Amino acid sequence: MNEPPIRVGSILYTLVDPNRGHEAAYNRWYERDHFYAGCMIGPWLFSGRRFVATRELKDLRFPEQNPVAQPGTGSYLAIYWVLEGHEDEHFQWASEQVHWLYDHGRGFAERSHVHTVLFDHQTTRYREADPVPLALALDHPYRGLVSVFLDRAEGVDPAELDAWLDQEGLPGNLTGTGVASAASFAPRPREGDVTQNAPMDLGSLPGGPERSLQLFFLETDPREIWDTFLAYGDQIAASGLATLALAAPFLPTIPGTDRYTDELW
DSSP states (O other): OOOOSSSEEEEEEEEEOOOOHHHHHHHHHIIIHHHHHIISTTEEEEEEEEEOOOOHHTTBBBSSSOOOOOTOOOEEEEEEETTOHHHHHHHHHHHHHHHHHHHHHHHOEEEEEEEEEEEEEEEEEEESSOOOOOOGGGTSSSEEEEEEEEEEOOOOOHHHHHHHHIIIITTTTTTSSEEEEEEEEEESSSSGGGGGGOOOOBSOOOOTTEEEEEEEEEEOOOOOOOGHHHHHHHHHHSSSSSEEEEEEEEEEEOOOOOOTTSOOO
């Protein structure tokens, strides 16, 4: 596939919980104010989307104990694309903007961040020869998303893991399963980054250079093909090349509604 001129460079991945009893208020604040004022109006950020993990979806996650999200946490996920080559410009704006919003009473105290991290795009693998490109993935009406966090095993070269994913790990997931694409990202460390000065705790740590995040975009409900990801976890374990740190399914939210706010716990 020829890469279009609009390319994803880095992303913001922010997994958050509203405090109990504040679910609808948080949902409305985020989608009617913060989604735009804290992210979408910023320079060089060109796409964003929100997802939700109901109690049923949280119960599918594995392994239960993991370095990303403790059991039962991480209800709302927002993902944003930043244009390649302009990442630092956007994240500097975002750092200043979030402080401005909080200083002017436009934060939301009744929430906690579970895992808010900046990631750099690495590769995208597609099922089709003429696919929906990653730049459009957050705008396309996919029915689900699965986040998979991998930790490369000690002593394993990144190229070796990439080759295994290309030849063995991912082909089965991208054929006849409803998975349209799988994009991989590397976390940015918080130390020295603009996120280090955030006006709130951002939750669990990004992970080291061994960590990667895979985003699987689904044309079907993740519950219908969860066995595919269970099998993927078994494949990864058998390879000895990496550890699956967390696999977590999500559904897209329905903007302008309080759908799912009563299904989080």
